[in-house]
Amino acid sequence: MNSTFVNQIMSKNVLTIEKSTSLQEAAQSMSKLNIGCVVVTEDNKPCGIVTERDFVIKVASEGRPLFTEISEVMSSPLITIEPEETVWEASEIMKEHAIHKLPVIENEKIIGIITTTDIVKISSLGSDSQMRKICDQILMRMKE
Template sequence: MPTLRDIMTPGLVTVDPQATLKEVATLMLEQDIGAVLVMDGEHPSGIITDRDIVVRAVAYGHDYGTAVTDYTTGSVFTMEADTDVQQAAREMADRQLRRLPVTEGGRVVGMVSLGDLAVRTGGSADETALQGVSQPSADPQ
């Protein structure tokens, strides 16, 4: 059975909490990614997605020089690299996560997305996660 280590994208793009919305958006453009992990030292303090930037900042006309922490989703849920892919898919579904930071010994080493589940597992795990993520949230943002 594959583990998160087998399907994760290694080499995360991260920023510190003082990064601005413009800096993060530029990183997303340059790296062709949709999410950036905000790190407080070695620990993730938040995650920000391209959707967060649009819905939480641009839509309200906020200044692009604002610190990214004003728009991140805090309490980042992570799973260890040796976690079974099916278990991770269930957690992603239950928590309605589209992206899951992967850790090894408590240190962030990669990211798994719904796309990774679909492409790298032959579709076996993505159906579980997609069904959960697609459900309306009890607490919409």
């Protein structure tokens, strides 16, 4: 089975905002673009991420005001992957860090994002025998 690379399945639709942006402005941008996360930047360099889950756990449940700066709730340091890494490597990073969204970085710039949904989509393509091979490989790795 040939390897699938991150740059083959990543989404290039990534929202980035400066760390001083308000929670409300970030949420409005995410809603407008119908995306589940935003990459936070400082001086145009990625420094963190805020996901829909962060809005539930760190904003709504704590009753933070919507004018709060996004940097106060971002997850940092930002965990990333390079575009020529394999999807398998992306899955391993996601598992290790218990994350669902993994920004793709090249030359210190965000060029895309790969999510668990992207991985599920490609896993469901192809014949049943290919899917069994993928599942077998995953199960073998989990036993190690």
